[in-house]
Amino acid sequence: MPKASPSSPISSNDDQLLPSVSTVEMDSIQYRTYPLRWVILLTLFLLNMSSSILWTTYTSVSALSAEYFEVSDTAISMLAMVFYIGFVIMSLPSGWVIDHVGIKTGLIIGSVLNIAGAWLRYVAVISDMAPSSQYAMTMASQCIAALGQPFFLNAPTKFAASWFTDRGRGTANTIATLSNPIGIAVGQLIVPALAPTSEDFPTMLLVTAVIATASCIPLPLISSMPPSPPQIEVLESTYSNNRLSRGLRHLLPGLEIAIRSPGFLALWFVFSSCVGTFSALTSLLNNILTPYGYSADISGIFGAVIIVGGLIGAAALAILIDRVPRHILILRVITPISAASFIGFIFAVKPDATIGLGIVSFLIGISTFSLLPIGLELGVECTYPAPEGTVSSLLWMGGQAFSAIYQVIMNALRWGPDKNPPGGMRDAIIFSAVVISVSALVACFGFHGSLRRRAAEKELSLSHSGVS
Helix, strand or coil: CCCCCCCCCCCHHHHHHCCCCCHHHHHHCCCCCCCHHHHHHHHHHHHHHHHHHHHHHHHHCHHHHHHHHCCCHHHHHHHHHHHHHHHHHHHHHHHHHHHHCCHHHHHHHHHHHHHHHHHHHHHHHHCCCCHHHHHHHHHHHHHHHHHHHHHHHCCHHHHHHHHCCCCCHHHHHHHHHHHHHHHHHHHHHHHHHHCCCHHHHHHHHHHHHHHHHHCCCCHHHCCCCCCCCCCHHHHHHHHHHCCCCCCHHHHHHHHHHHHHCCCHHHHHHHHHHHHHHHHHHHHCHHHHHHHHCCCHHHHHHHHHHHHHHHHHHHHHHHHHHHHCCCHHHHHHHHHHHHHHHHHHHHHHCCCCCHHHHHHHHHHHHHHHHCHHHHHHHHHHHHHCCCCHHHHHHHHHHHHHHHHHHHHHHHHHCCCCCCCCCCCCCHHHHHHHHHHHHHHHHHHHHCCCCCCHHHHHHHHHHHHHHCCC
């Protein structure tokens, strides 16, 4: 391995995370991509999507859920909020498993927890128990499923870096990451359709449990790492990192490198705030729109519009960053648009404003959604050579923690019965717009990171080819 030059993005303190790979080894390895990577991508997509459906099941039909369990709307919101808490608890351990034990092991652990939680939810509603006991068992089931989600969300960056070349990582990471919000949209559409009344809850929960189980079908076919890396640069970075000793002592150096990397803390705040605000908004979308006369079905459609906008924006940006690596410029362009969209949402939420709400929802999706894969890829770039799973776990942990905090704040800002409309959440929408606006300012003026991974890969490629 060539030693880092004074201008190299890799400091001497970072060398402990990069095992040496000799020139002989490099010359004897065939670099190629494998069709199996698409099977793994499909698996990640299905697992993330099923986890999101479990996450937002009850908030998708919050009024019916409250009626079924005989609890308050806030108690139903807590069934989604436990996913944020579970993520904070399990984020770093899941990142360590993914980085040092393997992606497949991590996905198996997450799947077991996901399936167990899904079926226990069904058992809760078919058991002959009082509604309060059914709610308690449902809460426990949600907690179990919540612990599995970090193993799915923290895997895409490691997977993309291990199996794809630098011209495909952004697209692979985008597809795997966006399966999470796609699952939210699917849940918002199918849950109200499957449970038009509270009596239909058992059938709806049975279907979601079957989906969670079916999503694991491709798992036996996948592997954690390819037989050989997709390109020489990956051999010396991500691929080599999998050969590290699996001791927990390797977690702390990775965390230290990530946190001390220029720009990471600013990016962490921007990513966490955007994820937190977006998650709180989508989780509470039904509560936000219901006081203005919109049904759960209509709210689900608006949620789907947000997802469609996000898919379009993310797909375009994924192709762009794979071919023109301008992650930082994109971040500084997209975040102000996102802020403007949230400000527009303040004025769009009113009775009989379907077209305006649809347009603003689309803009929120196309701007805020696309920040997810951009933020994750940029996080890995600016913290290189910190392990990808560790970086993702830090970013997602912040996002889920902020999601829980923001959702509590937005619920607290809900209007009382003496205001018009009762239960309105205009103040909560204003709060979310302020948060996104501050994040945009930090992204534009407070982020000073660089694409360290691409610089290191270019240096390694030039060194190996003998170009000085």
